[in-house]
Amino acid sequence: MEEIRLQKFMAECGIASRRKCEEMIINGLVRVNEKKVTELGTKVNPDKDIVEVNGKKIGAEKKVYLLLNKPVGYVTTVSDEKDRPTVMKLLKNVKEKVVPVGRLDMYTSGLLLFSNDGEFIYKVTHPKHETTKTYIVKTRGVPTEKDLEHLRNGVKIENYITSPAKVELLLKDNTNNIARIWIQIHEGRNRQVRKMCEAIGLSVIALKREGVGNLTCEGLEKGEYRYLTEQEIKEIMEY
Ligand code: URA
Numbered sequence: 001m002e003e004i005r006l007q008k009f010m011a012e013c014g015i016a017s018r019r020k021c022e023e024m025i026i027n028g029l030v031r032v033n034e035k036k037v038t039e040l041g042t043k044v045n046p047d048k049d050i051v052e053v054n055g056k057k058i059g060a061e062k063k064v065y066l067l068l069n070k071p072v073g074y075v076t077t078v079s080d081e082k083d084r085p086t087v088m089k090l091l092k093n094v095k096e097k098v099v100p101v102g103r104l105d106m107y108t109s110g111l112l113l114f115s116n117d118g119e120f121i122y123k124v125t126h127p128k129h130e131t132t133k134t135y136i137v138k139t140r141g142v143p144t145e146k147d148l149e150h151l152r153n154g155v156k157i158e159n160y161i162t163s164p165a166k167v168e169l170l171l172k173d174n175t176n177n178i179a180r181i182w183i184q185i186h187e188g189r190n191r192q193v194r195k196m197c198e199a200i201g202l203s204v205i206a207l208k209r210e211g212v213g214n215l216t217c218e219g220l221e222k223g224e225y226r227y228l229t230e231q232e233i234k235e236i237m238e239y
Contacts, residue, residue, distance in 0.1 A: 003043040006030065009051065013058045014097070029054050064096045065228040066114040069220040076103035076112065087112060090223050101125060102188050110135075110209035111217050114225075123236055124212060127163070130186040131239055134211040135193050139202040142172045142179045147200040151183070155199040162196055163187055178205070213239055 004012075010021040010030070022040055024030055030037055031052040032044055044051060051058050070076075074087045078099060087100055091114065101113035102125045115121055124131050143151075148169060154161040163186065171180040179202070183193055194204045210216060213236055220226060228236075 003045050005040075006032065006037065006042045006044050006051070007040065009044050009046055009060075010053065010058065013060055015053055015058060024053060031055075061096050061116055063117040063120075064094070064098060064115060065117065065120060065233050066091065066094065066098060066225050067215060067217070067220070067228055068112045068114065068225040069217040069222050070104055070109055070112045071222040072107050072109045075106050076100045087114075091225060104209060105191060105194070105207070108207045108209065109222065111212055111215060112209070113212060113215075113228075120233070120236065123239070125188055127187045129239065131213050131236065132184050132186050132211070133188060133209060134182070134184045136170070136208045136210050137181050137183060137193055137197060137204055138206040139179045139181060139197055140205055141177060141202040142174055143169065143181065143200060143202060147202075148181075150200055151196055155196055157189070157192070157195040157199055160189075162189075162192065165196070182210075 006025060007018045007021040010016070010024070011018045015021055016024070025040060025042070026038055028036055028038055032042065033050055046060060068087065068090055070087060070090070073085060074090065075084045076087050078086070078088055080086050084106070091098070094114075096116050098114040098116045099121070101115055101121050104110065104112050113124060123129050148167050151167045152165055154164060166184040168182040169179060170182050171178075173179065181197075183196070185192065193207055197204050215228070215232060215236075
């Protein structure tokens with residue numbers, strides 16, 4: 001790992017804000033490799049140097065990557081001001097300070113990732129990296145082939161046009177006026193799939209995220225989570 005400023009490293013370890021960490025350095029509370037450091041320009045290598053604050057060794061949290069099969073009825077947030085059940089409540093026994101990677105609406109189910117690795121979060125959520133997100137949506141209303149083509153090519157939502165998407169009709173039930181559609185996008189705008197469906201006159205009955213990149217919820221009951229494998233993390237980072 002590259003050398004970084006001591007106060008930045010301390011802040012990344014969750015000690016305090018960078019400004020507060022600078023004060024701690026100036027006040028002589030910080031030691032690097034057993035030597036007191038009061039210089040703000042000091043750089044450290046997080047992999048090699050031993051940093052102590054108030055006599056206690058600090059270090060970055062272990063990086064963790066989780067995959068949850070989210071049930072409907074949970075809000076994707078770390079804490080909810082309305083006191084609704086949050087997805088964090090489903091992560092029992094996770095000590096690290098993970099956050100949801102992107103979000104699923106309260107009434108969307110399926111694959112939701114969590115991590116404390118900023119680079120990983122950026123990779124999954126930034127449209128530039130094109131990590132695919134795959135959804136199955138059950139709609140009231142049956143789309144025509146022209147509607148599906150419209151979804152594929154991009155529809156206008158508020159003030160933007162959605163990027164090209166892969167779209168397949170899985171089921172059409174004209175008698176009950178219901179359809180099931182497979183949609184794969186690489187953006188993640190707020191309520192994007194719902195808005196895409198609404199843009200072609202369909203209302204969403206149920207929405208499930210089936211996959212992110214090559215990951216799926218296979219083998220997980222609703223509300224269950226698992227850790228990603230080394231290989232799965234590597235595939236996302238190299239995607
Ligand atoms: N698109 C939506 O409309 N909702 C989600 O939760 C995810 C994608």
